[in-house]
Amino acid sequence: DPTLNVLSEDWHNSYNSVFGDPFCLHSANYLIRLNTPEVCKVVSTGKVMQAMAEDNGRQTHIIQATNVSDFSLAILFDYLELTKITSQATIKAYIPTHKEEMGQKFLRKSADIINYFSCQFGSYPYEEFKLVFVPMQGFYGMEYSELIFLRDEFLNKNYDLNHSEFILAHEIAHQWWYGLVGNDQIKEPWLDEGLANWSAYKYLDDIKGRKSSSANNLTKNINLVKELTDMGSTTEYYQIAYSGGEAFWFGLEEEIGTDKVFKALRRYLAEYKYKIATTPDLLSVIETEAHKDMEYYFNKWFK
Template sequence: MLKKRKYVFAVVVLAILVFSLLAYQNLSVPHKNLYEITASFDPAQKTITAVQKTVYVNTSGRSLKEVIFHIYPNAFRDEKTAPFFPSEFSKAYPSGFSPGGIDIQWVKVGGRSIPFTIEGRDKTILKVDLLKPLKSGRSIAVFMSYTIKIPPSEGRFGHGKYTYNITNWYPIACVYDEKGWHKDAYWILGDPFYSDVGDYRVSIKTPASFIVASTGDIKKEAVRGGYKTWSIVAKNVRDFAMVVSDKFKIASDKVNGITVYSYYFSEDEFGKRALRYGRDALKFFSDYIGPYPYHQFSVVQADFYVGGMEYPNLVMIDKGLYTKSNVFNMEYVIAHETAHQWWYGVVGNDEVNEAWLDEGLTEYSTIMYLEGYYGKSVADNVFSKAIEKPFEEFMASSKDTNTLKPLSQFKGWEDYTNLTYNKGAVMYSHLRKLVGDKVFNQILRKYYNDYKYKNATTQNLIDVATQVYGKDLGGFFQEWLY
C-alpha cells in the first residue's frame, strides 16, 4: 500500500512540473478547449487520482472573471441527489448505496493557487475565480488536482461485477453561450449534458491486467512494475469516456477505413454479434448522413442496466442484451447509440433544454438503419409497434404534449420517452413523406455538414430544412413541437 501511494505521488508531482512548463495565460489560440489529464486508477480503492490542465478559450465575446466547470461525480455523493428514481435504486445499486464523488485538492493558474467554490443543488458546479479578467478570444491554462471515488452503481458512472464505467468523470468546462453559463444539475431524466468540442490528451495508469476501452486513439501502452500506462489522444470530441475491466475480450474489424472494436465478457458469439452490428451501423450512417470523422469506434458491454449510452467514439451496452433472447434488442440499441455519434457527438446540442433534437433524430435514424438492412416492411413494422402506437396511446391520455421544454419539466420516463424519442421520430416520418426521400436525405446531410463540431439548435434545424426544401417549414415544426 505504501508503494502505491508513493508511485501515485511521484506521477502527480511530475505531471505538475510538466504542466507548469506548458502553462500560458491570455494568449491567442484556436477556438477549442484542450484537456490534458494524467490519472491513476486504483481498483482496490475504487479511486482515480488525477492532475488536469485545461486550456480554456474564451469565445464569449466578453471578458470573463471566472471559469465554471461541471463536476458530475458529486451527484453520486448522496441518495437524494443520485440521478435515479427511487424505483430504480435496486437496479442502480444492486449491492446497496455507497457514495461516490470528486474531491478537488487545489486549483492553480500561473503557478499560483486561486480561489474556487463548489456550488449547485447537487454540488456539481466548480467555479474558479481568475486572477484577472480573461479577454474574449484569449485563453488561460487552469491546473487542478483531484481524487474521484467510483460508486457501486451500474449506471453511467460507477462499477459492477465486470466493468468500471468512468464517464462524465473529470471537470469539464460549462458551455458559455448567449444565455451565459450553463450550470445545469445532473438531472435524473435523459442525458443532462451540454458541452463544446475540445481536444484531449489523457494518460491513465492501471494495473497491467486491466484493459481500457475509451474515446480517442490509444497511442501507446507501456507496462512497468505490474502497471500499464495508456496514452490516449482524442481530437474534436465533446467528452471523454472510459470503460475499464480486467475481464474484457476484444474483437475488431474495419469498415470504410475505420477500426471497429467490440469489448465484451460474455460468450464470443454475442461479442462478435455486437461487433457486426456496430460495424453495419457505422457503415450505414456514414453512407447515408456523412462520413464518420474519427479513426475508431468501440461497442462496449458493461455493467449498465439502462440499455445503452453514447459517448464520443464509444457506446456502452447493457450486459443483459448479450443473450439469444435479446439479439434484436441488442442490434436496435447498438444502432441507436451509434447514430448518436452523428447526432450529439459530431452535431451537438443542449440536451438539457432541447433533448428532442438529438434523441428524436437518432431514433428515426435507427428506423432508417433497419430499412437499409432489412427492408421497408420490417422497418415500418418496428416503427408502428415500438414508436407510433405507444406515442398515439400516450397522446390520447396526456394533457401536456409540449416537446420543447427542459428536463426538469418532464414528469417521468414515459413522458420523456414519448415526447423526445417517439414524437420526434414520428415527426421525422411525416417530414420525410412531405418532402420526399431525396430531399429528406439532403436535409440530414446538410444539417450534419453545416453543424459539424458545433452546437445546433432547433431553429438551426428548421432553417436547414426550409433552405433545402425551398418552402417555409416553420409551421410544420411549430405544429409538432408545441
C-alpha cells in the first residue's frame, strides 16, 4: 500500500532485505475502495463500511482503518471464518475448510493472549483482530496492523503446539510493539522483535506456567546496536534482534524487578502510542520507572 515517508535525520529510503522486516511507518488513516469477485472473501486491516454487489458477479468494498501502521489485505477463496467476541475485540480466524477444530483452538488462544497483553500493557484499541492461516515458506508468521498471518501447518493436529503458540503470542505482541508503538525496523530491529519475543515468553510463563527466563542467559550482553543493513545473515539477525532483545528484557527484570518492567512498558505505550519511538526514548522511560541511574545496565547492551 502507499505510505507516508518518514523524516528523521533524513528522508528514509526504501530498502528491501532478504531477511527481517525493513519498515518504518507512520501511524495513519486509510480509506480503501476494493473491487473483487463476489465469491472471494476480503480480509483486511480496518472495517468494511460498505459492500456493494454489482450485477456482474463482482463486489465493491469500502474499507476504513484508523490509526494503523499499515494496511494489509488477503483475498481468500474456500476459507472458513470463525468469530469470537471478547471484551477487547471481535476476533476472527480464517482457516482452510476441514480445519475447524484446530481453528477454534487458535481463536480461543488469541482471545487469551489479547486479554493478557491488554491487561499488562494497555488495551487493544481496534474493533477487530484477524488471524489468517496461509501457506508459508521459510518463516512462521507475519504481523500487520489488526491482522496477522500464520503458517497453515499450525492447523495440523500433530504440529508442536508449544512452537505454534509461541509464534501466535509473538505476532500478537507486535500489535503493541510495531502496531501501536512504531519503530525503525531497519535501524533498531531489536526494539520490536526483542519486545515481541519477551512479551510472548511472559504470556507463556504467567498464563501457561512455563519457565523461559533461565534459558536466555547465554545471550546476555550482546551488542544490540546494529542496523539490519549491517547484519550479514539471518542467524545474526535472529541472534541480535530476537535473542539479544529478549535477553535485555529478562536481564532488566533481574535488575529492577518484573513489576517495574511492566510499568515502564505501560508508560512506553502511553507516551508513544501511534508514534515512532527510538532506543533512547525507551531507555529514558525505563530510567524514569526504575527511579535510578541505569547507565551501568544500558552500557552492557549498547556499545
